[in-house]
Amino acid sequence: MLGDWIQAVTGSLFWEYRRILLFGLATNFYVFLLSAVLAMAMGLLACLARLSPLRAIRWCGTFYAELFRNTPEYVLLVWVHFVPPLILTLLLRTRINFSPLFSAVVALGLAASGYFTETFRAGIQSIPRGHVEAARSTGLSGALTFRWVILPQAVRKMLPEALNQFISLFKSTTLVSLIAVPDLMYQVSMITQEQMRPMPLYSGAAIIYFVIILCLSALVRKFSEGWRAVGRA
């Protein structure tokens, strides 16, 4: 009992399996990076749709954002992993499977993109109309106004919020172990089955994630405070 605690804190069991566990943690970051890219791309698209002058397109963007913001990540993960491959199989009449990694990236990316849509939209809409009108009246085209007037200000406004979303996205990457992507939690559950000692292993995993996410959010906080202090946001 006490020995288990000592093992959890000193990580001797972790040291024994350090290779597999480090590889698992790297998988977490890998899934995180890929789904972050997907989330930003889809979020930007949906945000542009939400700002479109056409009501139908605007409506599509809103629908997209609401759909993915309101779906639990785990439900989305399972759905993406099992349903679209079957539908494609039925349609194309060839057997199609999604690899766990692919499903994980798509599901987490889509889930996060709903939140990014709102963050981007809030950032862009926070720019006073006067700036746009002033830029347009000095002869900048619509695209140039967006590139040089709206974007630099909007990015600064939405950066703190977006960084927080990245942290929640990283937290959700632990879910991918449920569809057998070999991340840290997956490796921990495999080792638990082998060693039959859940206590030091799961405590150790919790401590590792706690430390990583605490450091990340401390960095984010420091960064956004500095950002605010120089009056950019």
Added chain:
Amino acid sequence: MGMLQRILWNNRGEFLEGLLVTAEISLIAIAVAMAVGLVICLVRMYCRPLRWLALLYIEFCRSTPIYVQLMWVNYVWPELFGWPQSFFAAGWAALALQSSGYLAETFRSGIEGVARGQREAALSTGLSPFLTMRWVILPQAVLMMTPSLMNQFLVVVKSSCLVSVIAVPDLMYRALRLTSIWFEPIEILSFTAFLYVAIVFALSAAIKWYSDRLRSRYA
């Protein structure tokens, strides 16, 4: 249509019971989280020597992924504390653990958000500190934190689908079991996803409506 009827309508009892378990576990979790969060918040604000402990607790709850907490509570707590002995208890304990950290901070910002002058004015008219808390600070603080409290409930409902992993028979668990019995994932999983989206969307719309009404009435 025959397919839909065979799979979904004939198993409506399963879906309904799953929904009930989801509702039950979410309500228990948010109630426990409110109680624990309030205690932690009071310790953090008014109990100097234990302040660091409360801060550590809050940071741990907020910075650990819910799935990791769920596994930790489910596998480690029985060994550590001899509790919980059932999956259901482990499920709500993990959900409550996560939320109590967030709620402690919500309560704190609610209480601190009431202007200092209010407290000083109440004390100087002769109200005792307890009566000041009860009649001056609390009503305003509750008004301020109700929207984030309700949003936390939404988060709990959303994360509650994870308890299916530890075999709590909630909506997600029953959907996965039906899928493995009938092997019709398209209908069953899509319908389940639809149910979750509809519930969470309806809840968040209701919360938004209610918060707007509160704000326009009192603020």
